[in-house]
Amino acid sequence: DTAVSQTPKYLVTQMGNDKSIKCEQNLGHDTMYWYKQDSKKFLKIMFSYNNKELIINETVPNRFSPKSPDKAHLNLHINSLELGDSAVYFCASSQENSPLHFGNGTRLTVT
Amino acid sequence: QKEVEQDPGPLSVPEGAIVSLNCTYSNSAFQYFMWYRQYSRKGPELLMYTYSSGNKEDGRFTAQVDKSSKYISLFIRDSQPSDSATYLCAMSQTGGGNKLTFGTGTQLKVEL
Numbered sequence: 001d002t003a004v005s006q007t008p009k010y011l012v013t014q015m016g017n018d019k020s021i022k023c024e025q026n027l028g029h030d031t032m033y034w035y036k037q038d039s040k041k042f043l044k045i046m047f048s049y050n051n052k053e054l055i056i057n058e059t060v061p062n063r064f065s066p067k068s069p070d071k072a073h074l075n076l077h078i079n080s081l082e083l084g085d086s087a088v089y090f091c092a093s094s095q096e097n098s099p100l101h102f103g104n105g106t107r108l109t110v111t
Numbered sequence: 112q113k114e115v116e117q118d119p120g121p122l123s124v125p126e127g128a129i130v131s132l133n134c135t136y137s138n139s140a141f142q143y144f145m146w147y148r149q150y151s152r153k154g155p156e157l158l159m160y161t162y163s164s165g166n167k168e169d170g171r172f173t174a175q176v177d178k179s180s181k182y183i184s185l186f187i188r189d190s191q192p193s194d195s196a197t198y199l200c201a202m203s204q205t206g207g208g209n210k211l212t213f214g215t216g217t218q219l220k221v222e223l
Binding site: 004031040041042044045048056090092094096097098101102103104105107 | 119143145147149152153154155156157160197199201205209210211213215216
């Protein structure tokens with residue numbers, strides 16, 4: 001079974017649209033994350049949640065809104081999509097101070 | 112200057128070679144050091160995890176951390192074509208909410 005699963009795997013949409021990416025982990029971890037990987041493969045943290053509470057919120061436009069309905073799920077909603085939002089978005093989970101386990105990413109293309 | 116610097120490569124080696132991958136960093140508060148491997152169109156998978164300075168070996172992989180020089184390395188012995196991937200170093204500090212700071216990744220190709 002996949003430990004950290006994201007849907008959809010690919011997302012192609014037009015500028016100005018609103019879209020959501022879903023993430024679920026079955027590892028029993030307390031903390032979940034969203035990372036963004038740009039075209040140069042650079043991975044940068046966006047948000048992290050611990051037991052449904054937001055604990056890291058990097059400098060991310062407020063068009064991006066994470067939501068954690070329970071500790072096994074962390075979704076990412078993006079409003080008014082822009083060309084620069086095109087990237088691969090990775091969900092990850094961990095226990096405190098333990099290594100992160102990543103999903104396989106959602107490849108977002110904004111046209 | 113980025114907090115973590117990593118040569119992007121690409122690095123091409125023959126099968127069986129010893130590969131050395133490196134990262135330097137500027138934040139002396141980093142205590143946890145990781146190496147992730149990322150295949151094309153996949154998520155990063157953890158290879159090695161070390162705390163503070165020292166060496167750690169796991170099969171063909173050896174991770175070294177030199178905190179005094181702010182320098183970490185990953186060695187791959189007897190490299191195989193299946194090792195062809197992008198290798199990302201990552202690090203974090205105590206109390207940082209497990210926020211990882213990544214290098215840009217080194218693309219490795221092991222050729223037959």
